[in-house]
Amino acid sequence: MRYALSLILPGLGHIFAGFYGRAAIFLGATLLNGGVLGLAVARGRLVWLAQGVSARMYKSYWFSSVILVALLGLLWLGALWDLYRLGRRPEQVGQSYWNLVGRRFRKDPKGLLGAGIILVMLYLALFAPFFARDDPLKMDLYNVRSPPSAEHPFGTDHFGRDILDRVIYGSRTALGIGAVATLLNMVLGGVLGLLGGFYRGATDAVIMRFLEIINSIPFLLFALLAVSIFGSSIPILIIVLGIFGLQPARIIRSEVLSVREEDYILAAKALGVGTWRLIFRHVFPNAIASLLVTTTMSIGVNIIVVAGLSYLGFGVKPPTPDWGAMLGDAQEFFRTAWWMAVFPGLFIMITVFGFNILGDSLRDVMDPRLK
């Protein structure tokens, strides 16, 4: 019965089974995504409904539509699986470290606010074409720098482009660069940290010196050089940021070093268990808390850095919508068209703020000493 209900709407099954907390989460998620779907359908922007769109917008619609459908699918399956799991071993649920963290997190208003902000921005980025009212590149040269109005809630920029739409699409660039660069930090840093901690000796020394070189180069000098060599494309920005934020390497390395000496590892080794397996089993769970905190914060930092590069003229190329570039362009008009600066500026601030308070809160709730 609960499965049938869950098939109708994720979360209904949970209510039936008495897991109200989880029910609320599933129902909320369904409602949110359903709302996005409704908006997309109402605007005729779901790719299968859209007609007469240019190839470029079609691609954008397609991306968002597929993501939305995939998300909804996941939600349905997830609810079923969760119910199944709850039904099998209800006694285990709510006992792990992660459940503890989750409970603590739910009580922390900072973290919830941060997560909320990020969720909103994430949705804006993923479903930009559903939220935006028009093509963010569309210019109206006869209606430049018009102040906020009913037609253009955030006003228009120096080309008569709608700032609201550009801000919505700009979230893609900001979050995309921020997130992918941070992912690169994790992968590169993770590999270096593992190698260094695991082999020690010469390998470690070389890796540590390399990290020191990277750490001591003035970042902007490196970034400006790299951008003048390869041009200021988004992949280049991501690579530059990816190389520079290698803090994960240190975290993982120290974790590997300390785990190596633990008694249970030595015991396991004596039993002939592969060292690599041990490392993966024990290092990552231990390191994940600090990694998560660093990552969250570094996405925020990366967004700010890209804004700074755009300001110096080394950022995202026009006409791609980007908050930093918008803010840079707006500077010249800041006495005559405040709306050009205020809105992208607010979005940068709110997003970075969101990542920072989430990181802050994660540090608090994941600290194992704070029981």
Place this chain on the structure above:
Amino acid sequence: MRKIGLLLLAVGVLGLLSLGQEPRYGGTLVIGSSQTFKDLDPRICNDVYSMYVINAVFDELLSLDPDTLKPAPYVAKSWEISEDGAEITFYLHEGIKFHNGEPLTAEDVAFTFNWIADPANASPNQTEFEWLQEVVVIDDYTVKFITKPDWAPYAPALLGENYAIVPKDTVLEMGDEEFNLNPVGSGPFKFVEWKRGDHITVVRNEDYWLTKPYLEKIIFRPIPNLATMMLELETGGIDIADNVPAQDAKRFMENPDLGVVVQQIPSLSYFYLGFNMSKPPGNDIRFRKAVYMSFDTTAAVDAVFQNLTGLRAYGAVPPALWANDREFLKTIALSEDDEQAKALFDELKAEGVIPPGYKAVIYCPPDPRRVQISTVVATNLIENGIDAEVQPLEWGPYLDLLYRSEEKPEGEYDMYVIGWSGSPDPNAFLYYLFTSENATVGTANNFSFYMNERVDTLIKYAGTTLDPDIREPLYVAAQRIIFKDIVHIPLYHYIETRGVRTRVHDYRVSPTAAMDIVSPFNNVWVEEG
């Protein structure tokens, strides 16, 4: 729009006259420059910003009459051009002294120009003296410029090039680098100090030969950020801003109580979008046509310059000069027609002239105006089915991109936005930008590599005479061919726009972007405070 520019200028001048105050001696003038200063040695200085300081510290051989745009006497009190144009003789003012007491003689003039023209010295200004064979000293106050044989006919046109004169003995004694840091000239102001990145100070030359400068001191401040510069201008932190963006110009005009007069004059400049005609797709006229028809040039120029600081261009020769043929060229300019542009692009794609997955990159310098215009073009190309983006490049890499070497004889660009400013003669625009002599590997200003024998002949033949009645139809004919071929999409002529605080008097913006504080035509003074 041009009318607007001239009107504003008139208003500015009237504003200055109507005050009717007596000039006074003393006071400090602070000038804001939108770029950092690089060189103070006039022989190697090739940026207009450092020229502000050089204009104050040095004297030029000739000056430019701001009304007629014709060469006028300065250090040279008169000159003669030989019948065949091969020799120009200058007669110098006597009794001019450099700031260290060294007299200015024909020796110094010869030294200055021979040094620039010698390729071994690697002066960036050498290109502009390609025509110069040698400068010969006749006597202490007479000097003769001898042109290279091929160049003889151009000599009169070349008179527009102004270069300041350096003291030979002092330079030899100090060495080039030291002189660049501590320049000694004969101009109205003496160099005092150069606090790099912050300011340059010059003080009045009490013994100036031409007249006694009213100002006691001038401070030149580089302020790279335009928004900051506007704040400084508004609060009186600086008295003159060398660049005022259109929206701020409007604000100052609408609020006279801010105490800033906006002075404008159409400059002798031409900004354009060029195609690389050495390879596809730029060498196909249908492509050039389709790009032209993809966007509304007038609307783009109006939006970027707000009908204030830029004038839509139809041809290369600025409307302030003769032979501009503006009215006719207007009739052959293409207007936006997306349907036809799309059809042409589809045709080119089908033929493979535009390869699949082609991305049109529009290169431009980091100047916000050109980035903005390029952005309009790129956006419209995207809308017409050609993926496009704008790549702003710093001047260094940009010049390198446009520079053709043996390794990249075809160039690695398809479209570029750049500008050209020249001396007040149509030849300065047409010869450099469109003749095949300027399209060779190694050196080029004709970055499009446009090569058309008829155009070459017309322009070269027009250069062989001084008679404007003969030259004009030739230049007109050449331009009609060029712009029917759509070598460039003409974008705009910049209107030089400067912000001047009301306490400053007798300042006049120049169409050549110079910063004349004391010259044969003016002597700036400031009110107290």
Place this chain on the structure above:
Amino acid sequence: MLAYTIRRFLQMFIVLFGLSVLIFVMLKMTPGDPAVIMAGLGATPETIQAIREKLGLDRPLPEQYWRLISGLFNGQIRAVTYHTSVWGIIFERLPATVELGIFALIIALLVSIPAGLLSAIYRNSPLDYGVTTVALLGISTPVFWTALMLMLILGVVFRVLPISGRGETIGVWSFVTWDGFRHLIIPSLALSSVLMAMNARLTRASMLEVMRQEYIKTARAKGLREWVVIVKHAFRNAMAPVLTNVGLQISTIFAGAVLTETTTAWPGMGRLMVEAINRRDEAVVLGLALFLAATAQVGYLIVDLMYAWIDPRITYD
């Protein structure tokens, strides 16, 4: 400890060597032949060739590298586009940036330590949230924007401060003059906004850490008054990591300085760096990179040594 320090210095040289090679390679990969750039628009091949020879750009790369590096050490190499020696131009710009950085840091510490302290003492109170929010907004606003707003408010609306530049009297001690000091306020306030947040959060975290320690509990149990506990016992111990961390902020300060200096027309090294890269003045770029890296390295070393000095349990071998 001495052996450790010596070893660190040796390592530092290895790091600097690696860095110099890296930067050199990047400079050589950068499109834009320095000779073409210096020659300017439409230069003849002869001019370009002459400049190339003058700068030794026609030589093989290892030779060019050696020329640059040895030139940097013996002071022979010239900053071509500045007409002086490389160190001459770097040290000319250094005081402005140091002055800016130190003032920004002082302002940041003056504001952030009390703020961090308060939010640690009143943990999870509205005061804590308020301080955290303001601090985070500080990091979340791009520094060039903060600078612009400060100029507008203090310079235009209230007209109490000059907007940009470093004033007329310039030298190493520019800030002791009234004029120099007034010019310093806006840039250093802007730059401090970045550092403030970082230090406030660090103070807060460090205080919370210390307050959990046994000796604080002991002190409380002894019946000492709360403020005595906080000021005498907790605060002093909590400051150590905050102050030592300053050494690690050198890179951040410099990155912020690049943007601040551009906006406020401050004649420091940050602008020199952007300028030198645009002018392809290879010697200056390399010199600056090495100088800044060496500074950062020394900063890290000092931090490590200070940790050992403060906390006798830490030893280096």
